[in-house]
Amino acid sequence: MSAPPLAILCCAGDQPLEVAKAARANGREPFLIPVQGVATADFAAFANEPWRLGALGALFATLRSRGVGEIALIGAMTRPDWRDLRLDWGALKRADDIAKMFNGGDDSLLRGVIALIEREGVKVVGALDIAPALAAAQGPAGRVQPVAEDEAAAKIGFALLEAISPFDVGQSCVVMGGRVVAVEGAEGTDAMLQRVADLRAAGRLRAKGAAGLLVKAPKSGQDLRVDLPTIGAKTIAGAKAAGLGGLALASGKVLIADRAATLAAADAAGLFVFGAR
Amino acid sequence: MSAPPLAILCCAGDQPLEVAKAARANGREPFLIPVQGVATADFAAFANEPWRLGALGALFATLRSRGVGEIALIGAMTRPDWRDLRLDWGALKRADDIAKMFNGGDDSLLRGVIALIEREGVKVVGALDIAPALAAAQGPAGRVQPVAEDEAAAKIGFALLEAISPFDVGQSCVVMGGRVVAVEGAEGTDAMLQRVADLRAAGRLRAKGAAGLLVKAPKSGQDLRVDLPTIGAKTIAGAKAAGLGGLALASGKVLIADRAATLAAADAAGLFVFGAR
Numbered sequence: 001m002s003a004p005p006l007a008i009l010c011c012a013g014d015q016p017l018e019v020a021k022a023a024r025a026n027g028r029e030p031f032l033i034p035v036q037g038v039a040t041a042d043f044a045a046f047a048n049e050p051w052r053l054g055a056l057g058a059l060f061a062t063l064r065s066r067g068v069g070e071i072a073l074i075g076a077m078t079r080p081d082w083r084d085l086r087l088d089w090g091a092l093k094r095a096d097d098i099a100k101m102f103n104g105g106d107d108s109l110l111r112g113v114i115a116l117i118e119r120e121g122v123k124v125v126g127a128l129d130i131a132p133a134l135a136a137a138q139g140p141a142g143r144v145q146p147v148a149e150d151e152a153a154a155k156i157g158f159a160l161l162e163a164i165s166p167f168d169v170g171q172s173c174v175v176m177g178g179r180v181v182a183v184e185g186a187e188g189t190d191a192m193l194q195r196v197a198d199l200r201a202a203g204r205l206r207a208k209g210a211a212g213l214l215v216k217a218p219k220s221g222q223d224l225r226v227d228l229p230t231i232g233a234k235t236i237a238g239a240k241a242a243g244l245g246g247l248a249l250a251s252g253k254v255l256i257a258d259r260a261a262t263l264a265a266a267d268a269a270g271l272f273v274f275g276a277r
Numbered sequence: 278m279s280a281p282p283l284a285i286l287c288c289a290g291d292q293p294l295e296v297a298k299a300a301r302a303n304g305r306e307p308f309l310i311p312v313q314g315v316a317t318a319d320f321a322a323f324a325n326e327p328w329r330l331g332a333l334g335a336l337f338a339t340l341r342s343r344g345v346g347e348i349a350l351i352g353a354m355t356r357p358d359w360r361d362l363r364l365d366w367g368a369l370k371r372a373d374d375i376a377k378m379f380n381g382g383d384d385s386l387l388r389g390v391i392a393l394i395e396r397e398g399v400k401v402v403g404a405l406d407i408a409p410a411l412a413a414a415q416g417p418a419g420r421v422q423p424v425a426e427d428e429a430a431a432k433i434g435f436a437l438l439e440a441i442s443p444f445d446v447g448q449s450c451v452v453m454g455g456r457v458v459a460v461e462g463a464e465g466t467d468a469m470l471q472r473v474a475d476l477r478a479a480g481r482l483r484a485k486g487a488a489g490l491l492v493k494a495p496k497s498g499q500d501l502r503v504d505l506p507t508i509g510a511k512t513i514a515g516a517k518a519a520g521l522g523g524l525a526l527a528s529g530k531v532l533i534a535d536r537a538a539t540l541a542a543a544d545a546a547g548l549f550v551f552g553a554r
Contacts, residue, residue: 156444163440167433169457180446183460186482187472195464195472205463 003028004069006130007122009051010034010043011075015127015257017041019074022131030130031066033059038077053080056098057090060120070123072130073225079109110226126225127255136249136256136275142263144272146246149210151276153178154248157215158277165219171229174242176212181205189216189231193238200243214239217250217277224253231273232257233265240269251275280305281346283407284399286328287311287320288352292404292534294318296351299408307407308343310336315354330357333375334367337397347400349407350502356386387503403502404532413526413533413552419540421549423523426487428553430455431525434492435554442496448506451519453489458482466493466508470515477520491516494527494554501530508550509534510542517546528552 006023008030010016016032016039023030024046032048034041039050051059063071082102085091091098094116101112114124128135140146146154153175160173160180170184174196181199184192193214199205218229231247231254239247246266249256252275256262266273283300285307287293293309293316300307301323309325311318316327328336340348359379362368368375371393378389391401405412417423423431430452437450437457447461451473458476461469470491476482495506508524508531516524523543526533529552533539543550 160441160444160446163444164437164457164460167437167440167457169437169460174462180441180444180462182462182464183441183446185451185457185459185472186476187459191472195462195468199463 004123005067006030006125007063007066007068007071008032008130009071009073010039010041010048011073011077012038012040013075014041015076016074017043018258019072019127019131019134020046022134026131026133028130030072031068033062033071035077039075052086054085054091055088056094056116057088060090063117063120063122068122070125070130071117072125072127073110073113074127077110107226111223114223114225124225127228128224128252132252134255134257134259135252136254136273138251138275141256141273141275142266142271144246144267144270146213146248146272146274147210150213150245150248150272150274153210153213154215154274154276156180157213157248158217158250161215161217162220165221168219171218172214172216174212174214174244176205176244181212189214190234190238193235193242193244196242196244197238211243211245213244213246213248213272214242215248216254218253228255229253230255230257231262233262236262236265236269236271236273239271244271246272246274249273249275250277281400282344283307283402284340284343284345284348285309285407286348286350287316287318287325288350288354289315289317290352291318292353293351294320294322295535296349296404296408296411297323299411303408303410305407307349308345310339310348312354316352329363331362331368332365333371333393334365337367340394340397340399345399347402347407348394349402349404350387350390351404354387384503388500391502401502404505405501405529409529411532411536412529413531413550415528415552418533418550418552419543419548421523421544421547423490423525423549423551424487427490427522427525427549427551430487430490431492431551431553433457434490434525435494435527438492438494439497442498445496448495449491449493451489451491451521453482453521458489466491467511467515470512470519470521473519473521474515488520488522490521490549491519491524492526493524493531495530505532506530507532507534508539510539513539513542513546513548513550516548521548523549523551526550526552527554 157175172184174182434452449461451459
């Protein structure tokens with residue numbers, strides 16, 4: 001039972017290339033479709049065919065002609081202005097659906113794109129489906145080991161994230177001294193870490209025992225194809241500035257971007273990064 | 278069945294006086310015990326006897342001689358340095374308990390004080406037990422009325438606060454466009470509102486429909502004698518700066534400090550303040 005031909009729709013940043021390499025290492029050679037004006041990496045090492053946003057008919061024709069069975073949408077997508085889209089015939093036929101997609105938030109837009117693609121018989125998969133090695137696995141990912149107190153704190157954090165899961169708030173929190181001291185909202189993980197750093201600098205948070213940690217996990221039922229929790233070198237720097245001891249990530253469900261560099265940064269900062277739950 | 282003689286141990290700020298007046302209006306004339314060097318208001322309108330922190334024996338003697346059956350601890354207490362306390366004989370007899378109290382956090386200190394007093398047979402009550410009119414009651418407290426969408430948003434906020442209640446995080450959150458966008462942590466309510474104001478200024482939060490609201494409630498099982506959720510003019514200013522439409526407060530469980538001025542400020546800012554749940 002071999003996997004069907006795989007395509008990667010490549011948006012901004014290095015992540016599409018990283019995922020493509022991991023898929024190749026995993027034994028699945030991907031065909032890349034860089035979005036023109038959006039994709040930024042150099043895809044020369046892979047078979048690829050650039051695509052103009054809006055030319056939905058052309059995209060589906062390419063997928064069909066190559067027999068693509070699965071596609072992943074990877075990389076940062078700036079929300080396009082629909083007035084800038086030059087729709088081809090395949091897109092015009094679906095103009096109603098596209099208009100609806102643009103009326104919702106970013107998630108609704110992506111979910112709409114996924115639905116449109118899947119209606120063509122191509123399964124949309126996530127980065128971790130085709131490159132599971134990019135996720136934090138169970139246990140320490142870097143060289144620094146958490147202590148038992150950190151693992152207990154991680155449990156508290158994961159329990160809080162599960163409790164707020166139905167509210168679609170944030171994907172992370174900070175636990176310090178056995179207590180949740182910060183919950184991520186619309187500000188995002190980096191701003192939350194900055195807040196913890198500020199509170200510590202102001203002497204308003206004193207850690208007893210272990211230094212505390214960032215806990216990150218998707219909401220239960222979250223579509224990881226649309227919204228994949230990710231950490232990177234910036235997260236490590238933020239955790240370090242907040243005086244934390246490390247990061248606890250929902251194993252198999254949080255992507256470690258630019259893995260080698262990110263884990264090297266964690267090692268250098270003396271921070272643990274471990275997968276749990 | 279008339280209520281037993283009532284004392285109020287008065288710490289910093291105007292709240293002790295406000296509570297005393299409300300108790301009087303409620304038909305219970307309180308005897309005030311301003312803490313020397315801590316209490317700041319003018320208590321001349323009430324029978325009172327200043328008390329030196331540390332003279333625990335003297336406090337208990339006063340309570341006994343006046344037949345005090347209930348006491349409320351009101352106002353802001355800066356954590357005293359135990360080395361500055363000149364303990365009297367009554368305190369020295371309880372030195373072990375006092376040392377233990379000082380080893381914990383502020384809550385532990387207050388809980389210790391409450392336990393010590395109750396061991397003397399005097400019941401410790403909260404501000405809202407003796408002055409329930411100071412709390413937000415069910416319905417609008419000011420002149421501005423919430424709309425149905427606000428009440429639905431308040432339900433979401435109260436549900437979130439209940440979900441995080443076991444984690445001892447914060448007492449408030451901000452709901453906007455049907456979604457929780459900020460959860461209070463160690464930073465406190467004012468800093469959370471500032472964060473929402475910043476996110477809006479940066480264009481990262483766009484409210485659809487109603488402007489959104491601050492939702493505030495104690496944790497379930499929270500000892501309101503130790504930690505009473507409170508809003509005031511500063512909260513109103515913060516909510517206004519965050520572009521919110523108003524405040525939803527757990528009815529009967531959140532104190533509106535300096536009530537007349539706070540509600541006048543809300544009216545002037547066009548913000549509703551309503552009690553619900």
